[in-house]
Amino acid sequence: MGFDPVAWDTEGTKRRILEAAASEFARYGPDGTTIERIATTAGANKERVYNYFGGKRDLFRRVLRDELATVAQAVPVESFAAVDVGDYAGRVYDYHRERPELNRLMRWEGLAFDGEVPDEALRREYYAAKSAAVSDAQRRGAVTTSIDADHLIFLVLSLAGWWSAVPQVARMFTGEPTEEEHARRRAAVVEAARRVARAP
Numbered sequence: 001m002g003f004d005p006v007a008w009d010t011e012g013t014k015r016r017i018l019e020a021a022a023s024e025f026a027r028y029g030p031d032g033t034t035i036e037r038i039a040t041t042a043g044a045n046k047e048r049v050y051n052y053f054g055g056k057r058d059l060f061r062r063v064l065r066d067e068l069a070t071v072a073q074a075v076p077v078e079s080f081a082a083v084d085v086g087d088y089a090g091r092v093y094d095y096h097r098e099r100p101e102l103n104r105l106m107r108w109e110g111l112a113f114d115g116e117v118p119d120e121a122l123r124r125e126y127y128a129a130k131s132a133a134v135s136d137a138q139r140r141g142a143v144t145t146s147i148d149a150d151h152l153i154f155l156v157l158s159l160a161g162w163w164s165a166v167p168q169v170a171r172m173f174t175g176e177p178t179e180e181e182h183a184r185r186r187a188a189v190v191e192a193a194r195r196v197a198r199a200p
Contacts, residue, residue, distance in 0.1 A: 014052055016042040021053075022063045026101040029108035030060040061118035064109060067102045071095055072126065080137035080197070085156060089193035092160035093186050100164040107165060130157075134197075143197040156193045163189075 020041035024033040035056055039046045053059040075091045077083050096103055109117055117123075127150075134149035143152070163170045163185055167177070175181055 013042070013044050013048060017044055017049055017052060017059075018063060018066060021059050022067065022101050022105070025060055025063055025108065026104040030056060030112045035059075057118070060105075060109075060112075064105050065119055065122075067099075067105060068123065068126065070099075071102060077130065077133045078136075079133050079140075081140040081142040083133075084194070085137075085143060085197040086190035086194035089156050089160045090186050090190040092157060093163065093189045096161045096164040097182060100167070103161055103165040127153075141199055144199050146200075147196070152197060155196055159192050159196070160189050 017038065021033075021038045024038050024041065027033075033056065035046050035049050038059070039049050042049075049059065053062055075088070075095050077088055080088070130153045131150040134143060134153050137143040138145045138149060147155070170185070171177060174185065177185075
């Protein structure tokens, strides 16, 4: 099979557009971002952005879908009977620390969309799988049954993700985010998640 530089360039351009869009949307939201700025950052023209991804809302939907797929692959879980809840929460904390764009994109989504959000049915399935991981552990006696599975996983994700969602508040409470402070925050997240989920 021969090398096709045009196809390679197309994929490279799409990747640059998606990276630029993720950065711009995370910073300015879907309403404050322009296709022109995304195209300029990506080194592409506006027509190419529209041709590849449609309008701005379609591009925002694609960026968020890709970010959620990335975190799902980076921090997988099938059952909390096999995976320690605290370790999982720590890995989620690490992910959000390294990639704060996801939290920012989700906050912008909450502000920009009234009611149902892009890919809501698909994302409900994704979140249901996380709740099922808790339910399985509850059936096996590995985590508490005093909190419903859907609430428990939401609480664990909130413990791990809120630090990067409101970094200015975290800084005011706990000081500058040095490596030492991140280690302290992570340890607190791990311990808190374990305590919340601990079976009697």
